[in-house]
Amino acid sequence: MSSALFYAWVGVVLCGLGLFGFILHRHLMRRLLAFNIMGSGSFMILVGLAQDGRGADPVPQALVLTGIVVAVASTALALVILRRWYRVSGESRLPEDV
Amino acid sequence: MALNTWLPLIVVATSLFAALGIFLLREERHTLRSAFNLSAAAIKLGLVIWMAIGVLDQVRYETRYTLIDGVSFILRADPLGIMFAGLSSVLWLFTTIYAIGYLENAPNRSRFFGFFSLCVASTVGIALAGNLFTFFLFYELLTLSTYPLVVHRGTAKSLRAGKIYLAYTLGGGAVLLLGVAALHTLVGDVEFSAGAGLRVLDPALHPMLVVIFVMLIMGLGVKAALLPLHGWLPTAMVAPAPVSALLHAVAVVKAGAFGIVRVVYDVFGIEFAWQLGLLAPLAVLASATILYGSLRALAQTDLKRRLAYSTVSQVSYIVLGTALFGPVGTVGGLVHLLHQGLMKITLFFCAGNYAETLGVHRIDELDGAGRRMPATSVAFTLGAFGMIGVPPLAGFVTKWYLGIGALQAGMEWVVAVLVLSSVLNAAYFLPVLHRIWFRPQRAPWPDEHFHAHRDTHPWLLLPTLATAAMSLAAGVLAGMPFSPLYWAEVVVHQSYLP
Amino acid sequence: MSTMIAAFGLILAPALPLLMALLWCVPGLRARVAGWTPWAALPALLLALGGQSGASVQLDWIMFGTVLGLNELNRVFLTVTATLWLGAGVYARGYLAGDARVEQFCLLWLATMAGNIGLILAQDVASFYASFALMTFAAYGLVIHARSAQALRAGRVYLAMAVVGEALILTGLMLAASGLDVPLLPMLAALPEAIAESAHRDLIITCLFFGFGIKAGLPLLHMWLPLAHPVAPIPASAVLSGAMIKAGLLGWISTLPFGLISLPHWSLFMMGTGLLAAFGAAFIGVHQQTPKTVLAYSSISQMGLITVGVGAGLHDPKVWPVLGPAIALYALHHGLAKGALFLGVGIVGHRGGRLISPLLWLALALPGLSLAGPMFSGMAAKLSLKAALAAGSSIPAWWQHLPLLLGLAAIGTTSLIARYLWLLLEVKPGHPATRSVWLGWGMVLGASTFGLVALPWLPVAAGWPPDLDYLPDLAWPVLVGVILALLAVRHLRAWPIPAGDGVVALEWVFAALVRGWRGFRVVMRRHTRKWRWSKPGAKATPSIMSLYGNRLEQTWRRDAGLIFAALLVVMLLATVLG
Amino acid sequence: MSVALPLPWLIVVPLGGAMASFLVPERWRVRLGLAVLPVMWLVTLAVLGDLAAHGVQVHALGGWSAPLGITLLADGLALGMVALTTLVFSLCAVHAASHAAEKGHNGEIGFLWPLLWFLVAALNSIWLSADIFNLYVGLELLGLTAVGLVALTGSAEALAAAMRYLLAALLGSLCYLLGVALLYAAGGSLALGDLGTIAGSGATARVALALMTLGLILKTALFPLHAWLPPAHGGALAPVSALLSALVVKASLYILIRLWLALDPDVATAAAANLLGALGAGAVLWGGWMAWRQTKLKYLVAYSTVAQIGYLFLFFPLVTGTSTIAGGLAWDGTLLMLISHALAKAGMFLAAGNLVLAMGSPLIADLSGISRFRPLSLFSFGLAGVSLMGLPPSGGFTAKWLLLQSALHSGQWWWVVVLIVGGLLSAAYVFKVLRHSFVEGPKRDHFNSPPMAMELAALALAAAGMGVGLAAQSPLTWMRIGSPFGVGG
Amino acid sequence: MSRKLLAALLSLTVTLALSLALIDRPLPTEDLPARVGQAMQSSGVAHPVTAVLLNFRSYDTLLEVGVLLIAVVVALALREAQPDGPDRMGLDNPLLRAITAWLMPLMLMVSGYLLWAGSTRPGGAFQAGAVLAACGVLLRLCGTGLSWLEQPWRLRAGLALGPLVFLAAGTATMLAGASFLAYPEPLAGSLILFIELNLMVSIALALISLFRLAPPQSDSPHFADRRRSRRE
Secondary structure, three states, rough: OHHHHHHHHHHHHHHHHHHHHHHOOOOOHHHHHHHHHHHHHHHHHHHHHHHHOOOOHHHHHHHHHHHHHHHHHHHHHHHHHHHHHHHHHHOOOOHHHH | OOHHHHHHHHHHHHHHHHHHHHHOOOOOOOOHHHHHHHHHHHHHHHHHHHHHHHHOOOOOOOEEEEEEEEEEEEEEEEEEHHHHHHHHHHHHHHHHHHHHOOOOOOHHHHHHHHHHHHHHHHHHHHHHHHHHHHHHHHHHHHHHHHHOOOOOOHHHHHHHHHHHHHHHHHHHHHHHHHHHHHHHHHOOOOOOOOOHHHHHOOOHHHHHHHHHHHHHHHHHHHOOOOOOOOHHHHHHHHHHHHHHHHHHHHHHHHHHHHHHHHHHHHHHHHHHHHHHHOOOHHHHHHHHHHHHHHHHHHHHOOOHHHHHHHHHHHHHHHHHHOOOHEEEHHHHHHHHHHHHHHHHHHHHHHHHHHHHHHOEEEHHHHOEEEEEEHHHHHHHHHHHHHHHHOOOOOOHOOOOOOOHHHHHHOOHHEEEEEEHHHHHHHHHHHHHHHHHHOOOOOOOOOOOOHHHHOOHHHHHHHHHHHHHHHHEEEEEOOOOOOOOHHHHHHHHHHHHHO | HHHHHHHHHHHHHHHHHHHHHHHHHHHHHHHHHHHHHHHHHHHHHHHHHHHOOEEEEEEEEOOOEEEEEEOHHHHHHHHHHHHHHHHHHHHHHHHHHOOOOOHHHHHHHHHHHHHHHHHEOEEHHHHHHHHHHHHHHHHHHHOOOOOOOOHHHHHHHHHHHHHHHHHHHHHHHHHHHHHHOOOOOOOOOHHHHHHHOOOOOHHHHHHEEEHHHHHOOOOOOHHHHHHHHOOOHHHHHHHHHHHHHHHHHHHHHHHHHOOOOOOOOHHHHHHHHHHHHHHHHHHHHHHOOOOHHHHHHHHHHHHHHHHHHHHHHOOOHHHHHHHHHHHHHHHHHHHHHHHHHHHHHHHHHHOOOOOOHHHHHHHHHHHHHHOOOOOOOHHHHHHHHHHHHOOOOOOOOOHHHHHHHHHHHHHHHHHHHHHHHHHHHHOOOOOOOHHHHHHHHHHHHHHHHHHHHOOOOOOOOOOOOHHHHHHHHHHHHHHHHHHHHHHHHHHOOOOOOOOOHHHHHHHHHHHHHHHHHHHHHHHHHHHHHOOOOOOOOOOOOOOOOHHHHHHHHHHHHHHHHHHHHHHHHHHHHHHHOO | OOOOOOHHHHHHHHHHHHHHHHHHOHHHHHHHHHHHHHHHHHHHHHHHHHHHHHEEEEHHHOOOOOOOOOOEEHHHHHHHHHHHHHHHHHHHHHHHHHHHHHHHOHHHOOOOOHHHHHHHHHHHHHHHHHHHHHHHHHHHHHHHHHHHHHHOOOOOHHHHHHHHHHHHHHHHHHHHHHHHHHHHHOOOOOEEOOOHHHOOOOOOOOOHHHHHHHHHHOOOOOOOOOOOHHHHHHHHHHHHHHHHHHHHHHHHHHHHHHHHHHHHOOOHHHHHHHHHHHHHHHHHHHHHHHHHHHHHHHHHHHHHHHHHHHHHOEEEEEEEEOOOOHHHHHHHHHHHHHHHHHHHHHHHHHHHHHHHHHHOEEEHHHHOOHHHHOOOHHHHHHHHHHHHHOOHHHOHHHHHHHHHHHHHHOOHHHHHHHHHHHHHHHHHHHHHHHHHOOOOOOOOOOOOOOOHHHHHHHHHHOOOOOOOOHOOOHHHHHHOOOOOOOOOO | HHHOOOOOOHHHHHHHHHHHHOOOOOOOOOOHHHHHHHHHHHHHOOOOHHHHHHOOOHHHHHHHHHHHHHHHHHHHHHHHHHOOOOOOOOOOOOHHHHHHHHHHHHHHHHHHHHHHHHHOOOOOOHHHHHHHHHHHHHHHHHHOHHHHHHOHHHHHHHHHHHHHHHHHHHHEEEEEEEEOOOOOOOHHHHHHHHHHHHHHHHHHHHHHHHHHHOOOOOOOOOHHHHHHHHHH
């Protein structure tokens, strides 16, 4: 099992955990964190899997870079909306989960 | 000549533009709206007559436009189509005059007249449809344009009636769509050409064709108020009089019957339908409706509901006519298409006059109406006797042809049905006539108007008398050229029997 | 040129009353039209007397092509009808002078007259049936003219039975016409042989026999007659029983296949009903309370006799050429006589039963006696009937007794007439008889007694003047009848049989039926209350579905994640294992 | 113009418009927004012209061809969607502009225009892109813009809806990204064109397809995963919810169709296709039922979107494993349904917005007597309703007709039942609204009247919905250029 | 409890499926790294990742920067919709301010280096932007307001600078006849650097304003009563 594949396996595990956290938790912050874990997991799969059995492949790394920026942007926006929602309703969960 | 290809479209378009024009008019522009209405009706009538003459000497009017490949929008003026188009345009002219008089100071008139002309546009569209797809297109348009008329008054009762009306007609429309689509997959674009397409199909598909026929008849049966599917007609009587006159006596109900005529003759072809054994059950269903409608009419106390149930039974004459294998039965069915329209619209006009002038809705309030409103009562009597099938009037012509046609088709029991239904008709019309003519007025009229006028408002009286005269002429002068009977024979001999 | 006049005459006869009826609708002209009403029958009378038979006119625009024509047969009927309408019309003008609804009466009078005349002249089925219907429905107005309770009841019964009759006639005509080669332009004359050969011959004959029978008053179908005649104003009942009953007979004669095939069992059945009607009606009639009801029953019994003749005609084709004219003659005679008797009731009412002069009594009794047999037209009719019956070649054995039976029927008639005269005595003075009343009565009386002789072309079978050896067997029934009547006056009390006998039972059955149906409907409505469309009154309760719907929607929202994962697993299974 | 207009203009113009309206001070944003519209129209028409002249256009971005660089593919389907976007967007923009002009420049409208133009840019980038990772970025761009538009009003419901929408969108695009990772690992290339050949039909490709399908149907709000759509579309501004329902929701479906047709035929198994069809049927029935039960007008229209999306998913069972005729009919039917739904739903949302504005209350029950005061909006609502019900002569009907034909041809008669019952259900909720407008309720003479332009925009969209039905032939032939079902058929 | 178990079970199945995809994997036929290698010399940069990022797949980067910009636009819109109280962010803590003063020049230098190294080694606009954003956040935390950021139009100009330059470069190449974002061979290197510079500025500003535009902790209207309701 080459080292790249190892990263891919870790990524898979992270994805599983992230999905589990996303489904289970009701608190918005926890769900956001679970989303980020899942995101990192998928990035690791993307790079690890592509480089398994072949040398360093710049394309997935570039993709991951773009992915990271997108993840940052969406998490930041989620935080802004979360804070606005918290400021208006005083709740840190979605109305149906209260 | 280019005009021949555009004429059918122009005929349908006249009332479409009238509808749009009226919708855009503001509510208080009454005179302009009436002018708009009447001119559109007149133009349409003129064009239909012109086409009728053209059709007589084999001129071919056809508008063809491919919607998507394999499906085209065809408007064609064949004798049968012209007959129905002629009927609806003539009666639309009278009903518009009547409606203008009837809705003197009612609210929402722009909306009313807009949908009114839209409804007639779809009726004429149904008449001139060249293939099953176009027919279905206008058939559904008819449902849409009639709903606002049924619920025009906006009361809880009319809205409930509207809901029931919609449930029936949209359900029927859905089943019809299924039938049309299934037929389309088998045969491709089904043009109305005396059922040429279906005969060539291999016999393995026959059970499928029977299923499709049942679906088509069920879809059309809703509007033709065949037995199990007639529930909406009596409840839709809450609509104002011109609506119940034109729509439920002429446009909507006739569209269903006309559809069945098209399906039996032009889609399946009478021989093929006979070969599949479809005609006998259809005749049984029509006869059951005839008797059921008359029986229910017997028990009604409200005048318009009694007329509604009588419509249910009368329309099935047309269906019965189509179900009789042979030219005479067909002529009987087709000629009743016109006769019933004329007679029933007269009756509804009279009912409307009674309601509007005297505020009378129930039959037992009608005592002595003959003295107060002689002209309307004469028209009502003519219509009633026509319905019973008393000879000089139009009803007898139909019953005679249907009887002879049934005997030639070897269905003797149909004669019994016809005669029994005449007795039942007499049973529910004669007491009304008795009350109108021979009973003194017991109580003051519930809500009397138009004291000034001798009988009722001229705008209400004129159309009533005109349609009554036409129904009388259709009966008495049946032998004349251009009479309904003549035209029915032209239809049968020109298109169905080479 | 003469055909032009004949055609014009043929059209004018039915058209004039119709035209006057239309003019009646114009309020201005109404009074003048009411005045002229009696003379509307004049062209028909002139046509009957003056016109030559065999003329016909074709109007192919009207209905399926109307054909009006005059032949020997319907000429006789036209004569009796026209005379009666004329006489009764003149009589009515005087009799109804003071009546409030005289104008409405005139309109209905004109309409019924047009129907009656049209029906006689019509050669094609459509216009025959059209005039028949017009006559029937317009006569309803005449029957209920008085608007009293019995009048309305009589009207209801009349209308019900008339409608059933019309339905049966329509079926018969339709079945017969379908046999024709051109069924859409059916000629009346062509019907008999069509019926003869048609597959449903017996069904057609049943329909036509009973359809026209209702109008002609066959037993069990006669109930409307004794109810309608007494309530109708006198001229109307005169016309009703005189002219309109004959319409039923004309229907039989012009449609049933006489002289073509022999139908032994049909003829037996008809002759049986005829005799039953003759004797039954006589028996019930004697027990009635009012003169007009008695006369009604006497019409039924006379029609019974005619039915016997019709039945005989069906038995042996060769008999018909002789029998047909005889029946027509008898019908003519009966119509005029019955009209005179009815109008007589009005005359008596002039000064009351007790005070009228003996001469007047004789005049009143004259038509009755002619009916019974010995007097002029009655004698001629009876003789020709007897001669025709004798002339038949292969007649069944029991026909020998027919003359005896006819004699007994004559006794019945005489007793009825006696009962009628007896009841006339009690009539209280009421209507002052004006000049036109006398004129009308006189006209009809004259026609009924002397008319027969004056008309040269009348088909008198037994030749004229009747030789005297027939006189004795005509006279004895009358004598016996008179003796019986005298005895009855002393100690026989009339049984309380209600007028219209069978109808009472019928009405009771019908009422029970209606009550049962209403009860059933109430039960049905209560049962279907539950699953009707949304009941109009029901408040829009939030249905469980909407509550359930919203709760389910909440779960979608809360467990979106779980559902997503579940669906992901399912999709993975579908694609990987798929 | 002999040489074809480069495709990226379709993306550059909206991006430029977005940035410009972002930079320009508030007062100018509406005018600038409207100014960019004609340019957008010019570019769209030019590209459509090129499609007609030269057929399918391919544009290698940055000069690098397929496997290495990203290529833009402009076949019939893509440009059909671009044209649709331009049409719907311009009318919604007119509606928003006249709304803003009428209400005066209050705050929240300020940043509406940059977001709107970003939305167009995102949509065009998705329609045109032929690279699966680029589609991911386009999806994200679209998702965030849509969330921003939903949250624009700043109220509690809007923020909750936006949050729920954002979480759903993020989870969806993350699954999509996982799928991209697997496909890249299996096939080695990100280009959509040659995905079918190189990705093979092993477990990797199948798992990738499953993940991507789930991600996309979550973003398309297919039946069990639809819960985020109604609050988001029901609560937003009228033009925003019109755009969301008409176009945004369709973008992820578009990507799914592209994927489904690009991948190896036996990766897209019949079981998966039928599962999608079943979910679609569920959507039609559940969406219709819930729409019928709604009491608020805009929520009714939102649930109607959930229902109508169900129809579009009937495409998958009708395409996998059926004859080419049935497939061709399904392709035409689905695309026509997509177009006519987009037009009709946008028209209905705008009309609903006008009615709510005129009534001052979101409830359907308060609609009584509206027909006397706002007949035009009610008429356009009815017209759009006709198209949603699939009654002739509307586009909805022709689409339903084609789907019916395809279902009957392919022998899968059960979809026919879904189509018919769906039509009846939609009739139920459309007529529920019309019924309330017919009630002659208490004399309510005071209705505030939105400017004419807003009503005309709604009418234009609804009429276009009907027009597409009548003139269905031309859009269909256009959309078949370059489609797997070829021309004609 | 059952929800947790169900969630666990479902996630486990998904993980299994993913691992199945990992195991049973065909060897990819397409070999992108080789293509990148061949095309490197015309990409204008030495480092393959930057080449892919800013040349071969520069369109992705453009959209990605658009995503970031949108996030900020939405944040700005929400602030307009829900106006916040006066901005009292930051702790007036002298020690923090002293350390910041020491660290600030170092961080600026590191971001500059990262930007420059991007063309030959891992680095580039995003990493440099992130470090710069860290400086901004640090400054904000220690209470020194960035006054020139208060000007709305200036903020917006800064934010839009990067994407605009990128877009302008792409459009220029398209107008010149080549395809979109196809940098001319000789100029590629310097053009990329110029674009990266502007991107860095925009990314930094975007991340700082995303941090700043979130509503301050204390001034949420329900803060007070929510606290009380929690306590009862």
